Amino acid sequence: MAYELNGATIEADEEGYITDLSVWNQDLAKLIAEDENIDMNDEHWEVVNFLRDYYEEYQIAPAVRVLIKAVKKSMGKDKGNNKYLYTLFPYGPAKQACKIAGLPKPTGCV
């Protein structure tokens, strides 16, 4: 499949993960989120930005528990749990948030 953004075609795999990570920008993230029925707010962005920073540093998406710990650190204890992440990304933080962040499908995620 592919995304159409401002007249440009952005290639993605059959599940909607973009194939060239370097073409990612915030407008594209919003477009992918729309496809996932997610309306991006500050809390979504916080997770997406964390994923991108982590990937930049380690060349891999973080383990869920790492993501939860980071969210707990920056947004407080009541948000640092799996339930909060699933509220933001109903189909799973791994699948949906990584897709919106323009990262590859996480290793070990079927």
Next chain:
Amino acid sequence: MSILHTVNKSPFEKQTLNSCIAHALDGDAILMVEDGVYGAIDGTAAATQLAANKNISIYALGPDLNARGLGEAKLVSGLTIVDYNGFVDLAVEHDKTQSWL
């Protein structure tokens, strides 16, 4: 009549570099590529072998050194680092190329 020898195997895993050195003649060149560039690390048994052959020029491919985190400070003296264009130049300068796989 000189030969450019290329070696792409680690000397710590295969005998490729040793065999190449044993068959190279004065005026030949040895270019280390891929895992072959591990042969360029100083202070190893492979380095001793290389140093014993003064009339053979030794080269290593820069992009492969960088990929493996091998900076110049780690490498044997007298070695020349070349880029992809340098690889082509070496192939042109010698009569033929022998790839030690």
Next chain:
Amino acid sequence: MSDIPEEASGIVKKFLYVNRKAPHGTIYALESLEVVLIGAAFEQDVSLAFLDDGVFQLVKGQDTADIGVKNFSPTYRALGDFEVTKLYVEKESLAERGLSKDDLMEIMYEDEDDDWEEKPSIKLVNRTELAAVMAGQDVILSF
């Protein structure tokens, strides 16, 4: 990151991944790392051994931009986040290759049982010690 649920059975075995190949010339190193990361979801007692040319996987300053392959070396520094915190590196293998501990990446983990203190994951061992590590495992996976 993975949505795999926690392993229900609760049986924990000792797994050792043995790494003996240099990182970029063949696919073994990357395959091993991916299996380790996938396996981490099953919450077993995982150790990694680096010997022979496998020690080259941990050399710092790797930059693959000019050979057109993914640089997966930074991912070793994320292993602690996956609770893989025991990386045994064989001293003799380093020495034979003209390497020392200073040539390796700094790989740390946060110790949950010690107020999240940062500790080094790399443990230098000699051949005899590594043999004992191997002998103490339930499962050995070789790459």
